[in-house]
Amino acid sequence: MTAYSFIRNVFSILNAAIAATSAVRQHRMPETGALKKLGIREADFRAIQL
Amino acid sequence: MGAFDFLMQGLATAAEPMMLLYALIGVTLGTAVGVLPGIGPALTVALLLPVTYRLDPAGSLIMFAGIYYGGMYGGSTTSILLNTPGESASIITALEGNKMARRGRGGPALATAAIGSFVAGLIATLLLAFLAPSIVQIALKMGPRENFALMVLAFVTVSAALGDSALRGLTSLFLGLALACVGIDQLTGQARLSFGVPELLDGIEVTTMAVAMFAVGEALAIAGTRVQADESVTAVKGSVWMSRKDWARSWKPWLRGTAIGFPIGAMPAGGAEIGTFLSYATEKKLSKHPEEFGNGAIEGVAGPEAANNASAAGTLVPLLTLGLPTSATAAIMLAGFQQFGLQPGPLLFATNPTLVWGLIASLLIANAMLLILNLPLIGLWVKLLTVPKPWLYAGILLFATLGTIGANPSSFELGMLLGFGVLGYVMRLFGYPIAPIVVGLILGPMAEQQLRRALSISQGDWTVLVQSPIAATLLALAALALIVPLILRARGKGQVLTQMAGDED
Structure with missing residues (x-):
């Protein structure tokens, strides 16, 4: 992995974390893409009683 | 005197019996x-604001900080045993923690969460203590234009950087800024936006607004949400203590969680949740047992819980050193300082070191209290969940009303409480963030004062705002914080980078 792709990956994970945070603060389910990037299974997240 | 000496002095203050009592009340x-579930530290501190204004400032602030730390600790219990996070920063804990509990490992899950929170809280508080003096030294060199630029950065990041819609965030912010203009102008003595109502000449009371938005609005919102929760508690089987293997698998995630949570908490618009998501993703990537994630991996509890608590101390860095709130709870704590006539920031370290260092040192004590309170009393905390929800909501509304009337005995204040409470509910209903309106109301007058000072010094020349390298950098960062999320949303609702990195994988 090059330094450039590493930085891009870090930012994409940060972006996914921000998107997921934004969703949970609004009591909504985060988007599938964001959860996938964070390594979270959608079904597991859906099971949490938000 | 160095940070260590100040911290020792602070410990002496925090160890006084009354201060210990305040800390104990706070953490409990x-x-x-x-x-x-549904009640967070922001709501609780808001509720207590009007009640505590006659108490000792140091004791009240120590209690507020205890509530903040305690809220972060307590949220994990229901996440693990009920799969129902007590507050949003504990959502990630539920992912692995509840799976562990269902497999009969609830005890180690609770233990790693509590010990991880303790370790993270301890390290992060020490980081706060040793970083704060350096930041204060830099902050003391900042003039009006730099301070104004810093507040603009805080406004933009709190309202536009995080959230679904920058427009909604900015609407909420400008509503707060408009409300901040109500009252007599400090410079000219001119009444602004008071519409001839004498009660408005003093401006909008920040405490009333905070209680209305965070207590009344939140209580109405959670009461109005249909909950179909299966609130069956998973019994804690076996030992509560962690095995040698659990310790070996937990200590690195605790440290990594702290390293992630602390800076994220200190970032404007950071908040504890981002750190927990990042910590979970990191632990899954670094784990020797990635297959266990989703089935009850202890690293998935240890890391996010540490990140969660470290972020609470991180939030206090900009609050205490620069007077900048980066989260809803921090905004209300700032209102708490202001109700005692104190302004957090570099000058507070010089004018009131006993209070500031007492507060920082009390966090260390509160952290130890929480570890003792949490694990042995787990059964007691779970019993709290049997309190009927309608009683809880009614209690919040009653307490908010009595507290506000007690602090400002006027029917006009009560009307404002209810009016802003309904506004808070409607804003939640339509997805408008609450933090920007409160931050706007609190920081608005200060930003205006700094801007006017800078313009007075420059004799009305606006370019002075970008002539200082620090101010120019801060304003450029604010512009980036506004523009970058807009571009990302426009190019596929923020999924562009995710897809790019996905392609890379």
Whole structure:
């Protein structure tokens, strides 16, 4: 992995974390893409009683 | 005197019997509200604001900080045992923690969460203590234009950087800024936006606004949400203690969680949740047992819980050193300082070191109290969940009303409480963030004062705002914080980078 792709990956994970945070603060389910990037299974997240 | 000496002095202050009592009340209340789903530290501190204004400032602030730390601790209990996070920063804990509990490993899950929170809280508080003096030294060199630029950065990041819609965030912010203009102009003595109402000449009371938005609005919102929760508690089987293997698998995630949570908490618009998501993703990537994630991996509890607590101390860095709130709870704590006539920031370290260092040192004591309170009393905390929800909501509304009337005995104030409470509910209903309106109301007058000072010094020349390298950098960062999320949303609702990195994988 090059330094450039590493930085891009870090930012994409940060972006996914921000998107997921934004969703949970609004009591909504985060988007599938964001959860996938964070390594979270959608079904597991859906099971949490938000 | 160095940071260590100040911290020792602070410990002496925080160890006074009354201060210990305030800290104990704070952490107990904080743990209770952390356990109760839907009620967070922001709501609790807001509720207590009007009640505590006649108390000792140091004691009240120590209690507020205890509530903040306690809320972060308590949230994990219901996440693990009920799969129902007590507050949003504990959502990630539920992913692995509840799976562990269902497999009969609830005890180690609770233990790693509590010990991880303790370790993270301890390290992060020490980081706060040793970083704060350096930041204060830099902050003392900042003039009006730099301070104004810093507040603009805070406004933009709190309202536009995080959230679904920058427009909604900015609307909420400008509503707060408009409300901040109500009252007599400090410079000219001219009444602004008071519409001839004498009660408005003093401006909008920040405490009333905070209680209305965070207590009344939140209580109405959670009461109005249909909950179909299966609130069956998973019994804690076996030992509560962690095995040698659990310790070996937990200590690195605790440290990594702290390293992630602390800076994220200190970032404007950071908040504890981002750190927990990042910590979970990191632990899954670094784990030797990635297959266990989703089935009850202890690293998935240890890391996010540490990140969660470290972020609470991180939030206090900009609050205490620069007077900048980076989260809703920090905004309300700032209102708490202001109700005692104190302004957090570099000058507070010089004018009131006993209070500031007492507060920082009390966090260390509160942290130890929380570890003792949480694990042995787990059964007691779970019993709190049997309190009927309608009683809880009614209690919040009653307490908010009595507290506000007690602090400002006027029917006009009560009307404002209810009016802003309904506004808070409607804003939640339509997805408008609450933090920007409160931050706007609190920081608005200060930003205006700094801007006017800078313009007075430059004799009305606006370019002075970008002539200082620090101010120019801060304003450029604010512009980036506004523009970058807009571009990302426009190019596929923020999924562009995710897809790019996905392609790379």
